[in-house]
Amino acid sequence: MRRGSLVSLLGIGLVAGGIAAAVALLIPWLPPVASKERVRIDDVFWFTVVICIVIFAIVAAVLIYSVFAFRAAPDDDSDGPPTHGNTTLEIVWTLIPTLLVTAIGIFSAVVLAKNDALGKNVFKVNVTAQQFAWSFSYPEAGNVTTGVLRLPVNRSVLLDLKSLDVIHSFWVPEFGQKEDTVPGLHTSLHITPTKIGSYDIICTELCGLGHATMRSTAIVMSDAAFDKWLASQKKAAGGTSAASVSGAAVFKNNPCAGCHTLTAAGATGKVGPDLDKLPQWAQQAHQPLESFIRTSIVNPNAYVQPGFHPNIMPPFSSLPKPQLDALVQYLIQSSKKG
Amino acid sequence: MTTTSADHHVHAAPPVHHGPWRRHLLGAGWIRAAWMTALLGGIGLGIVLVLRWWGNWQPIWDGQPIVLVSLLVAAPVGFLAGLGAFDYWVYYALGKPTRPEDHSGHGARSWKDYFRVNTDHKVIGIQYLTTTVVFFFVGGFLAMLVRAELARPGMQYVDTQTFNGLFSVHASLMIFLFVIPAFAGLANFAVPLMLGAADMAFPRLNALSFWLLPIAGIMMVASFFAPGGAFACGWTGYVPLCSTHQPIGAVFFNQGVQWAGASSIMTALNFLVTIITMRAPGMTFWRMPLLVWANFTTSLLVVIATPFIAGSQFFSMFDHVMHTSFFDYQNGGYPLGYQHIFWFYSHPAVYIMMLPGFGIMSEVISVFSRKPIFGYRLMALSLMAIVVLGFSVWAHHMFVSGMASWLRVPMMITTLLIAVPTGIKIFSWLATIWNGKLHFNTPFLFALGFLSMFVIGGLSGVMLGAVPIDIHVSDTYFIVAHIHYVLFGGSVFTIFAGMYYWFPKMTGRMYDERLGKLHFWLTFVAFNLTFFPMHLIGIQGMPRRVADYLPKFADLNMFISLASFGLGASSLVFLYNMITSWRRGPIAPSNPWRALTLEWQVSSPPPVFNFTEIPQVVGSPYEYGVPGAQHAILAPSRTHETAEAPV
Numbered sequence: 001m002r003r004g005s006l007v008s009l010l011g012i013g014l015v016a017g018g019i020a021a022a023v024a025l026l027i028p029w030l031p032p033v034a035s036k037e038r039v040r041i042d043d044v045f046w047f048t049v050v051i052c053i054v055i056f057a058i059v060a061a062v063l064i065y066s067v068f069a070f071r072a073a074p075d076d077d078s079d080g081p082p083t084h085g086n087t088t089l090e091i092v093w094t095l096i097p098t099l100l101v102t103a104i105g106i107f108s109a110v111v112l113a114k115n116d117a118l119g120k121n122v123f124k125v126n127v128t129a130q131q132f133a134w135s136f137s138y139p140e141a142g143n144v145t146t147g148v149l150r151l152p153v154n155r156s157v158l159l160d161l162k163s164l165d166v167i168h169s170f171w172v173p174e175f176g177q178k179e180d181t182v183p184g185l186h187t188s189l190h191i192t193p194t195k196i197g198s199y200d201i202i203c204t205e206l207c208g209l210g211h212a213t214m215r216s217t218a219i220v221m222s223d224a225a226f227d228k229w230l231a232s233q234k235k236a237a238g239g240t241s242a243a244s245v246s247g248a249a250v251f252k253n254n255p256c257a258g259c260h261t262l263t264a265a266g267a268t269g270k271v272g273p274d275l276d277k278l279p280q281w282a283q284q285a286h287q288p289l290e291s292f293i294r295t296s297i298v299n300p301n302a303y304v305q306p307g308f309h310p311n312i313m314p315p316f317s318s319l320p321k322p323q324l325d326a327l328v329q330y331l332i333q334s335s336k337k338g
Numbered sequence: 339m340t341t342t343s344a345d346h347h348v349h350a351a352p353p354v355h356h357g358p359w360r361r362h363l364l365g366a367g368w369i370r371a372a373w374m375t376a377l378l379g380g381i382g383l384g385i386v387l388v389l390r391w392w393g394n395w396q397p398i399w400d401g402q403p404i405v406l407v408s409l410l411v412a413a414p415v416g417f418l419a420g421l422g423a424f425d426y427w428v429y430y431a432l433g434k435p436t437r438p439e440d441h442s443g444h445g446a447r448s449w450k451d452y453f454r455v456n457t458d459h460k461v462i463g464i465q466y467l468t469t470t471v472v473f474f475f476v477g478g479f480l481a482m483l484v485r486a487e488l489a490r491p492g493m494q495y496v497d498t499q500t501f502n503g504l505f506s507v508h509a510s511l512m513i514f515l516f517v518i519p520a521f522a523g524l525a526n527f528a529v530p531l532m533l534g535a536a537d538m539a540f541p542r543l544n545a546l547s548f549w550l551l552p553i554a555g556i557m558m559v560a561s562f563f564a565p566g567g568a569f570a571c572g573w574t575g576y577v578p579l580c581s582t583h584q585p586i587g588a589v590f591f592n593q594g595v596q597w598a599g600a601s602s603i604m605t606a607l608n609f610l611v612t613i614i615t616m617r618a619p620g621m622t623f624w625r626m627p628l629l630v631w632a633n634f635t636t637s638l639l640v641v642i643a644t645p646f647i648a649g650s651q652f653f654s655m656f657d658h659v660m661h662t663s664f665f666d667y668q669n670g671g672y673p674l675g676y677q678h679i680f681w682f683y684s685h686p687a688v689y690i691m692m693l694p695g696f697g698i699m700s701e702v703i704s705v706f707s708r709k710p711i712f713g714y715r716l717m718a719l720s721l722m723a724i725v726v727l728g729f730s731v732w733a734h735h736m737f738v739s740g741m742a743s744w745l746r747v748p749m750m751i752t753t754l755l756i757a758v759p760t761g762i763k764i765f766s767w768l769a770t771i772w773n774g775k776l777h778f779n780t781p782f783l784f785a786l787g788f789l790s791m792f793v794i795g796g797l798s799g800v801m802l803g804a805v806p807i808d809i810h811v812s813d814t815y816f817i818v819a820h821i822h823y824v825l826f827g828g829s830v831f832t833i834f835a836g837m838y839y840w841f842p843k844m845t846g847r848m849y850d851e852r853l854g855k856l857h858f859w860l861t862f863v864a865f866n867l868t869f870f871p872m873h874l875i876g877i878q879g880m881p882r883r884v885a886d887y888l889p890k891f892a893d894l895n896m897f898i899s900l901a902s903f904g905l906g907a908s909s910l911v912f913l914y915n916m917i918t919s920w921r922r923g924p925i926a927p928s929n930p931w932r933a934l935t936l937e938w939q940v941s942s943p944p945p946v947f948n949f950t951e952i953p954q955v956v957g958s959p960y961e962y963g964v965p966g967a968q969h970a971i972l973a974p975s976r977t978h979e980t981a982e983a984p985v
Contacts, residue, residue, distance in 0.1 A: 027874060029874060030878075031878050041807065041809070044804055044806045044807055045801070045807050048800065048804055048807065051800075052798075055761075056793060056794070059768065059789070059793045060790070062772065063768065063789060063790060066771045066776065067776070067786070070707075070771070070772070070773060070774050070776045071776050071778070077932070078775060078963075079708040080708045080709035080963050081773055081963055082709070082710055082961065082964040082967075083709065083710065083712060083769075083773070084712070084713075084714065085714070085715075085716070086712075086713075089769070090713050093765040097757060097758050097761045098755070101754035101755060101757050101803075104754060104800065104803075105750055108750060108805050108806055108807075109750070111806045112806055161740075165578070166576075166583055167576055167578075167579065167673065169738060169812075169813055171879075176809065176810045177809060177810075178738045178809050178810065178812055178813075180738055180739050180740045181740075182667075182673055182739070183673060184668070184673065185667070185673070185740055200879070202879065203881070204812070204813035204881040205576070205813055206579065206883040207579060208502075208570075209498040209570075210498070211502075211883065211885075212498065212884035271498065309499070309566070
């Protein structure tokens with residue numbers, strides 16, 4: 001190889017690598033970090049990206065240089081030099097990639113082991129996924145159930161995941177960790193939140209018609225605020241009586257908002273019928289409003305709104321009577337307002 | 339429409355002594371196909387009704403088993419029988435005189451011969467390619483609808499059932515009805531010629547393989563018209579969503595995959611036997627063109643892996659229709675079992691969709707660089723390495739599935755290692771180009787496009803192989819970007835390269851070079867604008883397979899949608915070029931690319947039986963620039979008018 005061609009090859013490689021590096025650095029690729037695990041995932045990400053940029057630059061340099069340097073003249077019917085191979089070169093480009101991917105593999109395995117290792121004083125949350133909503137219960141707070149995930153900052157959290165119907169997947173981009181919820185199986189996910197704030201929980205496994213809107217929120221709180229919230233929940237859980245159940249809370253702690261619109265609750269789901277128009281739907285079904293709502297919650301297939309599919313909404317027949325009563329009253333009140 | 343060279347000395351079919359009316363009704367063809375489809379559909383219906391009545395299963399009239407048995411199984415068998423796919427075997431089985439010397443089903447003299455059960459591998463290759471291009475456009479149209487809906491957040495044009503159906507059918511068509519069979523079509527045309535063989539080992543099986551394909555494709559598209567809508571659980575058909583929460587459209591998918599899979603297995607067996615037993619004298623394994631090597635290794639993958647997807651779809655369908663509980667956790671089924679079986683096929687399927695493209699690349703890059711393939715033996719061996727390693731990486735699709743966590747590290751190691759043989763191929767192609775005399779015809783442009791895009795797809799694949807990164811980006815648009823860089827920038831670019839490369843040989847006419855280059859540049863630019871930003875929105879937090887998304891992704895999605903419409907439009911240039919060139923293009927010489935492989939040593943299009951005499955192979959197929967080197971010695975060519983059919 002001539003010296004001139006080596007210089008231009010190197011030049012093209014540096015330019016291509018520079019452009020790729022600029023793309024990698026100037027675009028904010030990764031979402032904000034809010035967990036210890038994400039920090040380590042990002043380390044693997046950048047380590048791998050650097051290797052990828054080098055390989056890409058080498059390939060791009062050879063390709064671009066060749067396109068300009070070895071173009072045949074229109075009337076040139078001659079052949080190139082009959083090179084059949086080069087054993088040294090072939091060994092080099094077998095060994096170097098092997099070493100590089102081995103390095104990536106070792107780094108990844110170490111990070112994986114660290115990310116899965118539980119810290120001291122683990123905080124456990126039971127996560128239940130169903131079409132198309134998340135619910136969270138806290139064994140430390142008498143198994144009180146919420147529709148929004150609340151976590152203490154800087155504490156090792158173990159999410160015990162289960163699904164009531166199909167496969168879903170729990171992901172908070174800022175936490176980085178992800179795991180499917182599989183019906184009939186307990187899976188788990190380890191997270192150590194490091195930043196106070198609220199983050200989107202996203203279902204990433206196709207789970208049916210409402211998959212796109214199956215979202216919730218994870219709120220990471222300071223230790224003090226979290227303990228206060230936990231105590232208030234314990235108290236509420238201990239003193240549950242029919243009178244104190246609020247329909248709004250039942251609506252919020254169950255997956256209703258994942259599919260239905262209800263202005264009073266700020267719900268905007270589009271998978272199921274609009275609950276603001278409940279009186280109108282009851283009229284269409286020729287049923288009194290209260291029993292229409294009650295039946296639709298306990299046995300949704302009894303009457304399916306035209307334009308919607310049966311077997312989409314799960315039956316909420318296990319809802320305790322005081323909660324069901326409160327929810328029905330709440331829906332009657334809110335839909336009349338709406 | 340051009341035909342492959344007519345052979346006037348072909349033995350005529352023995353005269354059939356029936357009236358013309360009776361011959362039309364009973365002879366193999368579309369009329370018999372019509373009534374036999376109806377007849378067998380009716381018999382299927384009858385069987386279900388009689389069995390249900392006999393077993394006193396209420397209701398006796400149940401839509402699901404009736405549709406499955408009558409429409410999706412029995413009617414297609416009737417169609418195949420009516421068209422004549424089984425005639426020879428039925429005669430043979432019944433002890434009636436068969437007609438082994440009858441080549442009436444061989445070669446094409448008019449366009450009508452492409453609509454028959456034709457046993458000529460060249461005709462079948464063209465049948466495959468035209469059919470797959472049709473489904474490419476149907477699948478592409480569905481993608482345009484997906485992008486139209488995703489241009490803005492919220493729902494605009496379709497409901498979520500339709501939307502989920504659109505991307506599910508898009509993927510199924512592109513995989514099962516375009517990429518896999520398009521490669522089978524190109525190989526069908528080229529491999530026997532490259533081997534110096536007169537045809538495939540089992541021409542009738544070959545014809546049957548082709549005719550299973552339109553059945554599979556129509557079934558998948560027809561699911562849109564089934565009650566409840568198309569299958570909306572993704573092409574992966576994960577259970578229990580697909581087995582119990584779907585309308586009957588899901589069964590159309592399960593069964594469509596069976597027809598396409600059966601077609602694949604038959605073709606692969608045919609390739610294996612052809613390549614092992616029908617190489618011309620002197621054509622040792624180390625003298626085979628790399629396209630042949632690629633299809634040899636691909637066929638191994640198909641034969642070993644495809645029965646697994648067949649099993650997974652049968653079980654899923656049984657859960658759906660017959661209420662079995664293979665995957666129903668409430669009755670002891672195991673949902674993750676589906677994923678393991680599915681990916682045990684579908685990961686090797688990634689290589690089924692890539693290795694034949696590697697073969698095409700080796701041909702095109704060597705010919706248009708005017709140099710021998712760099713490191714020929716290592717190129718062939720790396721194909722074999724990919725076959726072996728390809729079976730040990732399936733669970734990297736399941737890093738977040740909840741499977742046993744210890745399985746992740748070994749699967750990561752094999753996944754990362756498979757980058758090594760793939761890298762060897764990339765570097766060897768670059769070394770082949772180096773110092774060559776490059777001719778930038780359309781096939782070579784697509785080859786260069788493939789090299790650059792596949793490197794990006796391969797590198798994002800290495801990133802996905804690293805478990806911690808995969809955990810973050812799994813099931814996001816990063817995956818959508820990766821798969822399109824590999825399957826579009828990779829496989830589809832090689833298919834385009836192959837179609838342009840062999841177009842003169844197939845049709846006897848040249849394509850329009852300027853339109854070909856226009857097609858390449860439009861596709862290359864629009865492809866990158868469409869798919870590169872998907873990496874970003876995926877890492878940032880947009881999951882895949884969603885009809886709606888958070889408003890913060892709105893701008894990039896609008897950009898992606900606009901670029902994708904450009905990508906869609908670019909393929910119209912390809913279609914126009916193919917159609918007009920096939921009809922009116924300039925007559926092609928027999929060897930426009932001055933290639934050494936055997937298919938270019940016969941006329942364009944080749945004679946019905948390919949070679950006057952079986953050639954004698956004396957050297958490597960890539961000896962460009964070697965003075966006096968020869969790949970094969972052919973009998974002095976006679977014009978095809980006087981060529982005689984070998985007995």
